[in-house]
Amino acid sequence: MARLIRTEKEVEGNFEEVWLVVEEDPLQQWPAGPLDVVGRPAVRKDARERVRGEARFTADIRLPGMLHAAVLRSPYAHARVKSIDLAPALGLPGVHGAVGPSEAPGLEHEAGYSGAPVAAVAAETFGQARAALDAIAIEWELLDAVLDPEEAVERGAVHGEAERYERGDFDRAVAEADVVVEGTYRTQVVLHNSMETHQSVCEWVDDRLDIYTSTQYVWGVRNEVARELGLAPDRVRVVCEYMGGGFGSKNSAGEYTFAAAELARRTGRPVRCALTRREENTAAGNRNATIQKLTAAASSDGTIVALGGEFVNALGWGGWSASTEGPLKILYACDNVRTVRHTAKINTPPMKAFRAPGFVEGTFGLECLIDQLARALDLDPLELRRKNYASSNDGTPFSSKNLRECYERAQKHWDRRDEVHARSDATWKRGVGMASQIWYGGGGPPSYAWTRVGSDGSIAVVTAMQDIGTGTRTAMAQIAAEEFGVPLERVEVTVGDTSRGPYATLSAGSSTTPSMGPAVRAAAADAKRQVLEIAAQRYDLEQRVLDIRNGRIVSADGNLSVALDEFLAILGNAQILGKGARGPNPTGMSVLTFGVHVVEAAVDVETGEVRVERVAAIHDVGRIINPLGAESQVEGGVIQGIGHTLSEARLMDQETGRILTTTLDAYRMPTIADVPEIVCEFIDEPDEHLTNLGSKGLGEPPIVPIAAAIANAIRDATGADVHELPISREEMLRALREAKERRGAPAAV
Amino acid sequence: MPELRLTVNGADHRLDAPIGTSLAHVLREELGLIGTKIACNEGHCGACTVQVDGAPVLSCITLAHAVDGDVTTIEGLRDHPLVEAFVRADAVQCGFCTPGQVVSAAALVAATPEPTTEEIRHAMAGNICRCGTYPKIEEAILHWRD
Ligand code: FES
Numbered sequence: 035m036a037r038l039i040r041t042e043k044e045v046e047g048n049f050e051e052v053w054l055v056v057e058e059d060p061l062q063q064w065p066a067g068p069l070d071v072v073g074r075p076a077v078r079k080d081a082r083e084r085v086r087g088e089a090r091f092t093a094d095i096r097l098p099g100m101l102h103a104a105v106l107r108s109p110y111a112h113a114r115v116k117s118i119d120l121a122p123a124l125g126l127p128g129v130h131g132a133v134g135p136s137e138a139p140g141l142e143h144e145a146g147y148s149g150a151p152v153a154a155v156a157a158e159t160f161g162q163a164r165a166a167l168d169a170i171a172i173e174w175e176l177l178d179a180v181l182d183p184e185e186a187v188e189r190g191a192v193h194g195e196a197e198r199y200e201r202g203d204f205d206r207a208v209a210e211a212d213v214v215v216e217g218t219y220r221t222q223v224v225l226h227n228s229m230e231t232h233q234s235v236c237e238w239v240d241d242r243l244d245i246y247t248s249t250q251y252v253w254g255v256r257n258e259v260a261r262e263l264g265l266a267p268d269r270v271r272v273v274c275e276y277m278g279g280g281f282g283s284k285n286s287a288g289e290y291t292f293a294a295a296e297l298a299r300r301t302g303r304p305v306r307c308a309l310t311r312r313e314e315n316t317a318a319g320n321r322n323a324t325i326q327k328l329t330a331a332a333s334s335d336g337t338i339v340a341l342g343g344e345f346v347n348a349l350g351w352g353g354w355s356a357s358t359e360g361p362l363k364i365l366y367a368c369d370n371v372r373t374v375r376h377t378a379k380i381n382t383p384p385m386k387a388f389r390a391p392g393f394v395e396g397t398f399g400l401e402c403l404i405d406q407l408a409r410a411l412d413l414d415p416l417e418l419r420r421k422n423y424a425s426s427n428d429g430t431p432f433s434s435k436n437l438r439e440c441y442e443r444a445q446k447h448w449d450r451r452d453e454v455h456a457r458s459d460a461t462w463k464r465g466v467g468m469a470s471q472i473w474y475g476g477g478g479p480p481s482y483a484w485t486r487v488g489s490d491g492s493i494a495v496v497t498a499m500q501d502i503g504t505g506t507r508t509a510m511a512q513i514a515a516e517e518f519g520v521p522l523e524r525v526e527v528t529v530g531d532t533s534r535g536p537y538a539t540l541s542a543g544s545s546t547t548p549s550m551g552p553a554v555r556a557a558a559a560d561a562k563r564q565v566l567e568i569a570a571q572r573y574d575l576e577q578r579v580l581d582i583r584n585g586r587i588v589s590a591d592g593n594l595s596v597a598l599d600e601f602l603a604i605l606g607n608a609q610i611l612g613k614g615a616r617g618p619n620p621t622g623m624s625v626l627t628f629g630v631h632v633v634e635a636a637v638d639v640e641t642g643e644v645r646v647e648r649v650a651a652i653h654d655v656g657r658i659i660n661p662l663g664a665e666s667q668v669e670g671g672v673i674q675g676i677g678h679t680l681s682e683a684r685l686m687d688q689e690t691g692r693i694l695t696t697t698l699d700a701y702r703m704p705t706i707a708d709v710p711e712i713v714c715e716f717i718d719e720p721d722e723h724l725t726n727l728g729s730k731g732l733g734e735p736p737i738v739p740i741a742a743a744i745a746n747a748i749r750d751a752t753g754a755d756v757h758e759l760p761i762s763r764e765e766m767l768r769a770l771r772e773a774k775e776r777r778g779a780p781a782a783v
Numbered sequence: 784m785p786e787l788r789l790t791v792n793g794a795d796h797r798l799d800a801p802i803g804t805s806l807a808h809v810l811r812e813e814l815g816l817i818g819t820k821i822a823c824n825e826g827h828c829g830a831c832t833v834q835v836d837g838a839p840v841l842s843c844i845t846l847a848h849a850v851d852g853d854v855t856t857i858e859g860l861r862d863h864p865l866v867e868a869f870v871r872a873d874a875v876q877c878g879f880c881t882p883g884q885v886v887s888a889a890a891l892v893a894a895t896p897e898p899t900t901e902e903i904r905h906a907m908a909g910n911i912c913r914c915g916t917y918p919k920i921e922e923a924i925l926h927w928r929d
Pocket residue numbers: 820821822823824825826827828829830831832841842843844
């Protein structure tokens with residue numbers, strides 16, 4: 035039965051009080067551990083078509099008569115369009131339409147950053163469209179630009195009030211503490227750089243708008259476009275069958291979708307608008323830079339008595355301010371905490387969510403500081419973390435937490451320190467570092483799935499979610515197969531089309547599996563119940579003695595055993611339709627994911643080169659559905675995190691606000707040659723309070739602790755404290771010099 | 784327009800294309816071979832890798848008219864054992880870089896049937912995977928004939 039509840043909803047660490055219609059979730063959880071299908075490694079359902087290049091991405095959509103759009107962008111960090119004349123562009127060969135500022139959502143007169151979209155042109159070819167941009171006559175009025183986040187905060191150029199939080203008496207606890215450590219940490223702007231750039235193809239079919247788009251949230255795009263264009267939501271159909279990566283940057287419609295929709299309306303032709311790689315590096319969103327001034331205080335026995343932080347999120351022109359202070363507030367048991375977070379509004383490209391926004395940045399600062407504290411206390415960093423274990427989230431119980439078990443499993447990796455140190459030589463110093471991970475990932479309602487069983491014995495799961503490369507299609511098939519009692523091959527999953535399935539949540543915030551999985555299981559259970567109802571009538575048995583196991587309908591006494599597909603022939607053209615919904619999250623509980631990384635790193639003390647040699651990643655995300663896909667998620671997160679830590683930085687000209695790193699040779703992402711040995715372990719313990727599955731999300735947790743674990747390994751190897759990401763050679767050499775000075779030796783140049 | 788002759792996956796094509804058209808563009812837009820992906824269009828990522836006479840080439844920065852040799856795209860490698868090796872190893876997440884990875888890997892194993900880890904890393908370093916499937920790619924190539 036549907037029920038109306040008032041609850042807190044979490045997306046990407048953001049909480050909102052909302053009314054939610056939820057359905058009951060009467061299914062009992064399965065026992066822990068690997069089952070017949072769930073918990074066993076499964077090859078991706080859609081691996082073959084992706085590997086063979088048959089999967090049709092948005093980038094591959096070609097509609098008859100389709101035009102190509104190019105976007106005119108501001109060359110200035112802050113300026114206003116005084117006048118614009120699109121007519122010269124419209125007269126050029128191949129050009130069919132143009133749209134100017136305020137004529138489509140996202141195209142604006144005021145450009146708040148270099149690269150802000152202003153106008154767009156549609157032509158027969160992309161080359162013609164781009165050439166036509168040069169013909170647009172535009173006059174700019176230059177406005178004052180603020181590019182420095184600290185200056186922005188001082189001048190009051192901020193997004194909203196500062197966020198303040200306090201528990202206990204921070205000042206007093208610091209004053210009375212035996213040991214106090216402080217540090218300022220800075221994290222840089224990094225870019226998602228999904229391999230498929232942001233793009234959409236829009237086509238009007240009568241008064242219906244079809245949008246093919248590379249998105250993490252087909253329903254979100256549908257609703258946003260309908261709202262902005264004043265259409266009934268079901269007049270907008272959003273399709274995303276295969277998607278070339280998002281990492282948080284593709285949760286909304288974007289100017290490229292609105293420009294394509296408007297140009298399609300004006301020209302009467304389908305229009306494709308795809309960002310180039312250079313636009314992707316400029317205007318497609320980013321993880322914002324942060325500045326973190328942190329304090330930790332402890333008594334001499336290692337009890338953390340106070341934690342404090344003053345944070346600046348350097349947000350750019352748009353986006354939202356993520357909880358950089360989050361880890362500091364909730365990772366450790368600490369009675370006295372004070373944080374303040376300022377959100378600078380500077381004239382740089384807008385922030386978009388990027389894989390655990392806020393917590394990635396905040397964990398770097400906090401977990402580096404905790405290691406500094408361990409050194410000041412002369413305590414083992416792992417011991418210090420264990421000692422300050424939080425058994426509740428400031429009074430709210432955890433739905434499940436196995437971080438202690440993660441620490442247990444980390445021990446054997448941590449114990450390799452002597453052996454690792456022994457491999458150091460005169461130039462290459464080796465060390466081991468660790469960091470803990472805390473993040474959300476519980477998902478939530480609503481999300482729905484349908485199942486359809488036909489006389490051929492096949493089981494279709496239909497839900498309008500998207501698989502952005504995380505393997506959710508496969509995980510859903512495993513869940514349905516397990517519940518139904520059939521082998522994995524018998525289940526097909528259809529996703530990615532708002533007009534062909536019920537609502538499903540966004541693929542962000544590590545929420546797809548924990549949100550969708552329980553709905554899929556419920557839908558499979560619903561269909562299975564109906565099959566057994568029919569079987570009971572057919573064989574004149576009580577339904578409760580019947581079950582489906584390994585593709586056969588069997589009775590408890592063993593007298594009946596009939597292949598499911600044979601039995602289902604009885605259906606003829608009849609179909610069995612099941613439906614399922616995601617039930618509510620446990621009330622009064624904090625649903626979080628946990629983990630530990632132990633990193634072995636080597637530092638060349640002469641050149642400042644840093645190499646990550648080994649990463650042990652231990653994660654507690656509830657039940658694991660597909661251990662193979664889960665391992666891939668962890669490796670992917672770790673590798674992306676290594677990029678964030680060592681090589682990636684979006685650079686900007688501090689005078690003009692222009693982005694300097696617009697190509698993939700300037701913006702340096704990890705290659706196969708940069709990958710260390712990665713050891714991946716899961717606690718794999720279902721969260722007994724969370725849904726009929728007990729699974730949490732895994733997309734984000736693996737990227738959270740890696741930077742701090744690397745920095746701590748560097749400290750272990752060299753005694754140097756790095757304070758900035760990326761840990762460039764410059765930053766590494768600075769930290770080495772500082773460490774030398776601290777030891778009293780004269781600093782070598 | 785100047786005539787363009789290409790042999791792609793064993794089939795001969797004659798088409799018209801302006802001078803300056805990239806091979807990637809011709810493959811995708813003229814021949815409908817969409818397995819070749821374009822992710823940067825300026826030679827920095829490897830997504831568009833095809834083979835010309837067996838050697839890996841970045842088709843986005845290769846002029847179609849300058850191609851001198853037989854072109855093999857992912858469509859011509861669909862039955863290569865590497866495909867199953869990638870599938871088995873889970874060497875694919877979003878899959879946008881993957882066809883290019885397979886084409887590069889196929890060139891590697893043709894020249895070096897039993898590549899070492901070092902050789903794999905050297906040959907594959909030009910193929911970026913933002914999803915980070917690298918460990919699985921390495922595994923797939925190490926065990927491509929299993
Ligand atoms: S698309 Fe050709 S190298 Fe990137």
